[in-house]
Amino acid sequence: MTALVTGLSFLLALFVGGIVLFLAGENPLEVYGAMFYGALGTWNGVAETLVKTTPLLLAGLGVAVAFRMQLWNIGAEGQLYWGAIFATGLALFVIPGAPGWVMVPAMVGAGLLGGALWGLIPGALLAWFGASEIITSLMLNYVAILASEFLIHGPWRNPQGFGFPGTPSLPTAGWLANLGTTRVHLGLLFGLLAALILWIMLRRTRWGYEIGVMGENPRAAHYAGMPTKRTILLVMALSGALAGLAGMSEVAGIGHQLQRNLSPGYGYAAIIVAWLGRLHPFGAVLVAFLLAALTVGGDQIQMSLGLPSAIAPMLQGTILFFLLGGDVLTRYRITRVMG
Amino acid sequence: MRAISKRFGPVVANDQVDFEASWGEVHALVGENGAGKSTLMSILAGLYRPDSGRVEIDGLPVRFRSPRDAITQGIGMVYQHYMLVEPFTVAENVVLGEQRRGVDLQTMRVERELTELSHRYGVGVDPRAKIWQLSVGEQQRVEILRLLYLGARILVLDEPTAVLTPQEARSLIQTLRGIAEQGFSVVFISHKLDEVMEVADRISILRRGKIVATTTPEETDRRTLARLMVGRELAELVEHPADEPHETVLPGEAVLELRGVSALGEKGLPALHNVDLEVHAGETLGIAGVAGNGQRELAEVVTGLRRATDGTIRIDGRPMINMPAAEIARAGVAHIPEDRLATGLIGGMDLSENAILRNYAEPPLCSGPFLSNKAIAAFTDRLITDHDVKAPGRWAKVHTLSGGNQQKLLLARELAGQPRLIVAVHPTRGVDVGATEAIHAALRDQRERGAATLLISEDLDELLALSDRIAVLFDGRVMGMLPALGADPEEIGLLMTGVGSPES
Numbered sequence: 001m002t003a004l005v006t007g008l009s010f011l012l013a014l015f016v017g018g019i020v021l022f023l024a025g026e027n028p029l030e031v032y033g034a035m036f037y038g039a040l041g042t043w044n045g046v047a048e049t050l051v052k053t054t055p056l057l058l059a060g061l062g063v064a065v066a067f068r069m070q071l072w073n074i075g076a077e078g079q080l081y082w083g084a085i086f087a088t089g090l091a092l093f094v095i096p097g098a099p100g101w102v103m104v105p106a107m108v109g110a111g112l113l114g115g116a117l118w119g120l121i122p123g124a125l126l127a128w129f130g131a132s133e134i135i136t137s138l139m140l141n142y143v144a145i146l147a148s149e150f151l152i153h154g155p156w157r158n159p160q161g162f163g164f165p166g167t168p169s170l171p172t173a174g175w176l177a178n179l180g181t182t183r184v185h186l187g188l189l190f191g192l193l194a195a196l197i198l199w200i201m202l203r204r205t206r207w208g209y210e211i212g213v214m215g216e217n218p219r220a221a222h223y224a225g226m227p228t229k230r231t232i233l234l235v236m237a238l239s240g241a242l243a244g245l246a247g248m249s250e251v252a253g254i255g256h257q258l259q260r261n262l263s264p265g266y267g268y269a270a271i272i273v274a275w276l277g278r279l280h281p282f283g284a285v286l287v288a289f290l291l292a293a294l295t296v297g298g299d300q301i302q303m304s305l306g307l308p309s310a311i312a313p314m315l316q317g318t319i320l321f322f323l324l325g326g327d328v329l330t331r332y333r334i335t336r337v338m339g
Numbered sequence: 340m341r342a343i344s345k346r347f348g349p350v351v352a353n354d355q356v357d358f359e360a361s362w363g364e365v366h367a368l369v370g371e372n373g374a375g376k377s378t379l380m381s382i383l384a385g386l387y388r389p390d391s392g393r394v395e396i397d398g399l400p401v402r403f404r405s406p407r408d409a410i411t412q413g414i415g416m417v418y419q420h421y422m423l424v425e426p427f428t429v430a431e432n433v434v435l436g437e438q439r440r441g442v443d444l445q446t447m448r449v450e451r452e453l454t455e456l457s458h459r460y461g462v463g464v465d466p467r468a469k470i471w472q473l474s475v476g477e478q479q480r481v482e483i484l485r486l487l488y489l490g491a492r493i494l495v496l497d498e499p500t501a502v503l504t505p506q507e508a509r510s511l512i513q514t515l516r517g518i519a520e521q522g523f524s525v526v527f528i529s530h531k532l533d534e535v536m537e538v539a540d541r542i543s544i545l546r547r548g549k550i551v552a553t554t555t556p557e558e559t560d561r562r563t564l565a566r567l568m569v570g571r572e573l574a575e576l577v578e579h580p581a582d583e584p585h586e587t588v589l590p591g592e593a594v595l596e597l598r599g600v601s602a603l604g605e606k607g608l609p610a611l612h613n614v615d616l617e618v619h620a621g622e623t624l625g626i627a628g629v630a631g632n633g634q635r636e637l638a639e640v641v642t643g644l645r646r647a648t649d650g651t652i653r654i655d656g657r658p659m660i661n662m663p664a665a666e667i668a669r670a671g672v673a674h675i676p677e678d679r680l681a682t683g684l685i686g687g688m689d690l691s692e693n694a695i696l697r698n699y700a701e702p703p704l705c706s707g708p709f710l711s712n713k714a715i716a717a718f719t720d721r722l723i724t725d726h727d728v729k730a731p732g733r734w735a736k737v738h739t740l741s742g743g744n745q746q747k748l749l750l751a752r753e754l755a756g757q758p759r760l761i762v763a764v765h766p767t768r769g770v771d772v773g774a775t776e777a778i779h780a781a782l783r784d785q786r787e788r789g790a791a792t793l794l795i796s797e798d799l800d801e802l803l804a805l806s807d808r809i810a811v812l813f814d815g816r817v818m819g820m821l822p823a824l825g826a827d828p829e830e831i832g833l834l835m836t837g838v839g840s841p842e843s
Contacts, residue, residue: 225665
C-alpha cells in the first residue's frame with residue numbers, strides 16, 4: 001500500500017514537473033532521462049550521489065532520533081557547522097602534527113562533541129525552562145553559521161588564501177580515506193555504522209524503550225518515573241552529535257578545510273530524510289540516497305542541458321511535495337461529512 | 340431501526356439490529372462495553388452510516404449524512420463529552436449549533452425561547468449563564484435544552500449519569516421522564532442497572548452487536564438483566580453491596596499516612612486542603628466525591644506525580660513526600676491512574692512494551708543496557724494468563740484492546756510486584772461488567788493478601804462493595820469518614836455535594 005502510494009506520488013510529481021518543463025520549452029522525457037543518467041547512469045554519478053548521501057544520512061539520523069521522542073530538533077544545520085568547526089580547530093591548532101590513527105578518531109570525537117554541545121543548548125532550555133526546542137534550535141542555526149563565517153573571515157583565515165575566505169588546509173593526516181579515485185569517503189561508512197548502532201539502540205536497549213515511551217506518551221513516561229529531563233538532554237546531545245559528525249566528515253572528507261557554504265542546507269534536508277524515512281534508521285539510509293540522487297541529477301541537467309538553474313530545485317520541490325503529500329494522505333483519510 | 344449492521348474492519352459492532360423506540364417512552368439500552376450501544380446510537384444520530392439496514396421515523400425511511408441531518412429530522416444525541424464553548428453563555432452556545440444565514444445572531448430572541456422551553460420541559464437552565472460557571476450536571480441540561488431548541492423529538496443520551504452525583508442523577512431522571520410524558524422519545528444508554536430499572540419504560544439488552552432481549556422493568560430484575568448482558572451468571576453481582584458482609588480483617592499497621600497534606604491543582608489553585616488520611620495493611624479506604632474535588636490530586640501526590648505544598652506523607656513509616664515517582668513505586672506503591680490510555684498505558688505500543696513499563700530496567704528483563712526479549716515475552720505471557728487479558732497476542736497494540744482488557748493489563752502490571760499500597764482511581768470506569776467483576780476480585784485478593792488500598796471512585800456501589808471505610812472529598816477537604824458497612828448512600832451523596840461541615 002505504502003510502496004504503491006509512494007510510487008504513484010513519484011509518477012504524479014514527474015507528470016506535473018513535466019508540464020512545467022513542457023511549458024518552458026523542454027522535452028520532459030529528455031530532461032528526466034538526463035537527470036537519471038546524471039545521478040545513477042555512470043559510476044561517477046553514483047559516486048557523487050554517495051558523497052551527497054553521507055551528510056544527509058548522518059544529519060537525518062540525528063533528526064530522526066530526536067523526532068522519535070517528539071523533540072523537534074530543527075537545528076541539525078547549526079549542529080553540523082559546530083561539528084565542522086570543532087574538528088577543524090582541533091586538527092589545525094591543537095594536534096596539527098598527529099599521525100592519522102590519532103588524528104581521524106580525535107576529529108570524529110571533536111565533531112561529535114561540537115554538535116552535541118550545540119544540541120544541548122535547546123535541550124537544556126527545554127528541560128529547565130520549557131522553551132520550545134523548535135524555535136531555539138532553529139535560531140541557533142544562524143548563530144552557528146555566522147560563527148563559522150567569523151572564523152573563516154577572521155582569526156582562522158588562511159594567510160596564504162589570496163583573500164579568499166576559508167581556513168588553511170587540514171593536515172593530510174586528517175583527510176578521510178577515499179574509495180578508489182572517487183570522492184566517496186569514509187564518512188559514508190560512519191553513516192551506515194551509525195544507522196546500525198542506532199537501530200540496535202532503539203530496538204534492543206532500555207534507552208531505546210525509554211525514548212519510545214516518552215515519544216508515544218510523555219505522561220506515561222512521567223507516570224513510570226522515567227528521567228524525562230535527563231533523557232531530553234541525552235537525546236538532544238546524541239541528535240546534535242550525529243549532525244556534528246556530518247559536519248566533520250564534510251570537512252575531513254570533501255573540503256579539507258572549513259569554508260563558506262559548507263552545507264547547502266543538509267541540516268534542513270535531514271528533516272525530510274528523517275520524516276520520509278519514518279524515523280527508522282534504515283529508512284533514513286534509503287531516503288538520504290534518493291534525495292542525494294535528486295540533487296546530483298538536478299545539478300547534472302543544469303550542466304548537460306544548460307537548463308536555467310531554477311529548474312532543478314523546482315523538480316526536487318515538486319517530487320518532495322508529492323512524496324510528502326502521498327505520505328500524509330495514506331496516514332489520514334479525508335471524509336466528506338457535511339451535506 | 341431495522342436490520343442495522345455496522346462493522347469496523349474485522350469487528351462487527353452491530354449485527355442485524357432491530358431497535359424501536361415509541362413516542363412518549365423512555366427506552367433504556369444496556370449492554371457491556373463493546374456490545375455496540377454507542378455505535379448503534381451514533382448511527383441513529385447520523386454520526387456513522389450503517390453498512391446495511393435502515394432507520395425509519397413514523398414508518399418512513401430516513402437517511403442521514405451527518406448529525407445535522409439527523410437533528411433536522413428530529414433526532415438529537417447528548418454525548419459523554421459535552422460540546423460546549425466554555426466562555427460563552429448558554430444562549431450563545433445554542434446559537435452556535437443553529438445554522439442560519441445572516442450576521443445578526445438574535446441572541447435575545449434565542450434567550451427568550453430557551454427560557455420558555457426550559458420552563459415547559461422542566462430543564463431549569465438560565466440561558467444567560469456562562470458555561471464555565473455551570474456544574475457538569477447543568478451543562479448536561481444545556482445539551483438537552485439545545486437539542487430541544489433545535490427541534491429534536493427523539494433524544495439519545497449516552498451514559499448521562501456517569502458523571503453525576505446521586506442527587507443530580509435523580510433529578511435528571513425526573514426531567515427525562517417529564518420530557519417523555521410530553522410525547523417525546525428518550526433513549527437512555529447506561530451500565531447502571533438500578534437506574535435503568537427506575538427510569539425506563541422498556542429495556543433493550545445488546546450483547547456482542549445483537550439485541551438479545553427487550554423487556555420492561557416490571558417483567559425483569561437486575562440479576563436477569565445482568566445475566567442477559569454478559570450471557571452468563573455473575574459469580575457475584577454488585578447489587579446490594581452495603582448488605583454484603585465484609586470479612587473483618589484485623590487492620591494491620593498503617594501503610595499510608597497523610598498529615599495536613601495540601602497541593603495545587605492543574606490551574607495553580609489550591610486543590611487539596613490539609614488532608615489527613617490513614618490506610619492500614621489489609622484495609623481498603625474508599626474516597627468518594629464528585630469529579631474535580633481533589634481526587635486526582637490526592638492520587639498524584641501520594642504516587643509522587645504532583646508536588647505537595649504542605650504536610651507529611653509516610654509510606655510504611657518512611658517519609659515519602661515529594662519523592663520521585665520511581666522511588667515511590669520502588670517502595671511498593673502501585674498506581675492505577677484514572678485515565679488509563681492517557682497516563683497508565685502507551686496506546687501505540689504493544690502489550691509487552693506496556694507490560695514492562697514498571698520493571699524494564701530490572702533483571703531479568705534487562706541486563707546491562709540490553710532488554711531481553713525472551714524474559715519480556717515470558718513476563719508478558721504471565722500477566723496475560725494470570726489476569727485473563729484477551730488479546731490477539733503480545734504484539735497487538737494496546738489501543739486495539741477493549742477498555743476492560745486494557746484495564747486488566749494495567750492492573751496485572753501494577754499488581755505484579757506484590758505492592759504494599761495500591762492507589763486505584765476509577766478502576767472500572769468505562770469497563771464492562773465482566774471485567775469489572777474480575778478487577779474487583781483482584782482488588783479483594785490484594786486486600787486479603789494484606790495490601791493497603793486507596794480506592795478513588797465516583798461509583799458509590801463500587802466504593803461500598805470494596806471499601807472498609809469511606810472518606811468523602813469535597814473541594815479538596817475530607818468532609819467525613821464513615822464505615823462502609825451499613826453506610827447510607829444518601830448521606831454520602833449529601834457529603835459529596837458539600838452539605839455538612841468538614842470533619843476537622
